[in-house]
Amino acid sequence: MNEIEFLTWVRGTGLNIALGLFVLGMLWRLVEIYTLGRKKDLAPTRKVAGASGWHTIARRSMPPHSMLKRSPVSYFGGYIFHLGLFITVFFFAPHIKLVESLLGISWPGLPSQVIDAVTVVTLATMLLVLFDRINNPVKRFLSTFGDYLAWALTFLPLLTGFLAVKHLLLPYTTMLALHILSVELLLIALPFTKLIHVVTLFASRWYNGDISGKRGVPV
Amino acid sequence: MRSINDIPIHVLSPDETLTGQAEAVLSEIADLLGRLLETGEAGSIDLRSLPLSPADRDWLNAKLGRGEVEIVLEAGGRSVLTETAYAGVWKVQHCDTEERVVSEFIEVAYIPAIVRPAGADIENAYEKLQSDLKQIS
Amino acid sequence: MDKEETLLDHMEREGMSRRTFLKYCASLASLMALPPSAAAAMAEALGKAKRPSVIWLPFQECTGCTESITRSHTPSVEGLIFDMISLDYQETLMAAAGHQSEEALQTAMKENFGKYVLIVDGSVATGLDGAYSCIAGRSNLDLLKEAARGAAAIIALGSCAAFGGIPKANPNPTGAVAVSDIIKDKPIVNISGCPPIPVVITGVLAHYLTFGTLPELDGLGRPKAFYGETIHDRCYRRPFYDQGKFAKTFDDEGARKGWCLFELGCKGPVTYNACATTKWNDSTSFPIESGHGCIGCSEPDFWDAGGFYKALSTPANPLKYVGAAAAIGVAAGAAVSVANRASKNAAKAAHEKTTLSDIEK
């Protein structure tokens, strides 16, 4: 298989399979999780402004009192790399074109130079976060193969995308193909690893906010 | 539409921004000039091998300016060698017989190499002049 | 021209000045991405070079490659180089025909065995033992194998010879393959492109004449000097790409303003060739300058690499299986859900009301 064949495969058959498995896995997992249901809370609720599942979905994005000082690496690292991923995924012009070609919606992108800078910062932060996972006693204790796999699956698309755009290491075609392939691996793995948190965290926050919100505690 | 020129295509040069390449070229010229002074070794830069934007070129031309000497070479097409405002820095542009630019260089030298006649050519010239003189006399 | 004559002799005989020759060499060095200082060394080496014998075999081709070379320029450095080789066999150009021409081929191969340069344009048909394409009753496959045996080096000219090209495109009825698929024991230079850029072949020949070796090649056997960077990298519209300014149709405002053609399917970012710098038609322009995206003709299997007008970032039909996948996903989830419910009900049924003794073991 030469590089154009490789690129054609990942853009064609490969992507079809990956997107198919992603949708399949995601629906299966979400149905599996949320049809477990829960009992209705029969205790009379205490209504307090700002205490609800919806509030918690938003509020939990901010560090709780005094936690920022306790775990700066987790918070700043977490913020930077999540934000960086968001920006590079959704504001890089070719990605927007991709979405437009699929769904017909588009929005303005950011200049390449900005994307470059964000990517470098994000890559560096992800390395720092990995280092922290290996170094921090709690994180190291909790970490399983799945954690390192999820890290790699997130890091690779960013790295290959950057190398492709910058024409580093391998010819552009091969790098672009590897980039798409790495995204496909990420898509396939997402529903079956902790990466599913990108979706379930909203429900989890909602449940937490709802449970406490009924008692009148904004969490 | 009367002529091809009526087709409304107006290509704008994407020149709002300088790429920063021109500045790099200028500092390389400075290095080469320093080397010329120290060792007498000439150097040159192939402008075509650099991805200079039109804005970069304009900037570079404006910076280099014009000197006192311009040499025109008629050898398989016209070549123009212009001294810039910096002595020892030459702009060399080679065209073919159809006046298309085939190559462009910045040459840092006392005299561009191509201007200096080869020894063999002078030898030939000397011989030819001698025989011409003989014929006259 | 005598084969033993050097280029310098030839030049003097033609009344060409040394400066003219130096100028050519400077331009040639620039083209081959050699440092300007190499021009003088090149001039010296080229001056002493002898004419090699060149045999040019046309296989499954459209003669576009020959057209590209022969119509390229008025006498110039390319002309000079072509004067420097002894083109002993070229069907399209040679005066001889029929048996005469075949004899010329046999003679050239015999006389220069082990020394001649073999140029091939067109792909090699392998279907039905090569019967799809024959010259004088012999298949291309046969001819290639024979001619390759005595070649010092092979130049696969054009995408067909280099990668199989259009004859190899789906469904490839003739079983077309590239020269490199057949010949494994000779140095091969692929000069891809449909057609290839004329100065590229000149550059390769000049390099061979000057240094006696083939130039440095990339992973696909192409000279790095010309195929080292993508069209995109050297495209004058690149700044528009970086600014995110794209033509959306061939007649919109963006197209008129000469914005990037990426979205109109330009394959510039994945195509390695020198079009953007050497240009075409006597340096008039190249496809992107003329308002059309690059179709990637110098890359392997460009014909089958998704539509010419489909943006590189756009996948072919990614949502193909999504509907079915969604249905299977929901079904799988529902099945687990039913099983989970049964399991929970069983747990509830098995529940025995806890008494104090139940919390002690």
Add this chain to the structure above:
Amino acid sequence: MTASLQRGINALKEVIDAPVASFFSSCVHCGLCADACLFYTETGDPKYTPIHKLEPLKRVYKQEFTLLGRLAKMAGLAKPVTDDELESWSELVYDSCTLCGRCSMVCPVGNDLTYMIRKLREGMAVSGHAPAGIVSATRRTVELGGPMGLKWPAVQNVIKHVEADSGHKVPVDQAGAEYMVLLSSMEIVNYPEYIGALAKIFNKAGITWTLSSEAFEATNAGIQIGNSDLAREIVSRIVNAAEKLGVKKVLSPECGHAYMAIRWEGPNLMGRPFKFEVVHVLELLDELRGKGVLKMKDKLKTPVTLHDPCQIVRRGGVLNAPEALLKEVVVEFRPMSDRGKMNWCCGGGGGASAIHEPAAEELRFTAFKRKKAQIEETGVNTMVTFCANCRITLEESIDHYEMNTQLLGLTELLAEHLED
């Protein structure tokens, strides 16, 4: 002696629900919950990371309620939960978790870990892995009516003394009263002044109230051990008594988990809403304060700080009343740095204070260092709190560290300074 692993796993299967599944799916092993848990911050041992304490529940969830987990189990690839494992987990689920709920406040993906620990205890209890101390407290509550084995005649005796001391009558079994007042044994035995204070306040406010001879004990060890059947049995005594007397409201004492048991878990244990309202004593006092009924004759001169009991504030929702009331009765209030819903636990909640093994007590003292640091940071020698269980835990620890910190109950403090 019928506890078994099978019953334990069965119990876990009953309580695993969509939130649990969502929480486990969302966890990214970031470890931030450890930084919110005083058992980790004070020991530095990663095994006390809250999410790690839930490992058995996670495995049961995966093996019983996910397709991949079920397949892995069938193929023999899944690691089954064993009795030995649960036994070793007892320390993590009881000794080193006070259900304080601080981890649930910080989890960035929103996991309510406390909600899950409570559920895991259902399985731990019926598989026989609850600590002996909590088991016997539960036994006493079920068999004798309270964790301290206090009987009604003894309470009557205390009431007599209170009436004599305070000059206020303590009504018993008065049908149709507005409030039925619950007590915790600890208050009856250690702080009987509390009853007198209540009598004074009710009389002043003109609110009718009563005690019930059938249900005076508010504490519920069934909640702490984590068994809903036993918790229901205990809570139903209160519900039946209150509904028999036809009171409008039931007043929960200061005690944290008692409030949790009757106010938040109660209706869910009974499977129906109550016919009465449950009010925490501080909520009532704050309401009276708002109405101007609560007038102080003087104020405490020494500066004080406040320890917020987790089950009343963070997990119970009585957020604003405590500080508002405290400010009525003290001259200077110096709050701790982490306060209100972000307070740090005393170290003895969730039944932990009932575990009397040396290792558990040692761990409790280590965890107390967090509170100790907080107290020292405020620079005061008087700390007010409003949970009998917190008070006992804090007192033990203060003695252990030989600190000269004085502890006061908020309601008592108010009663003491109330206008006659």
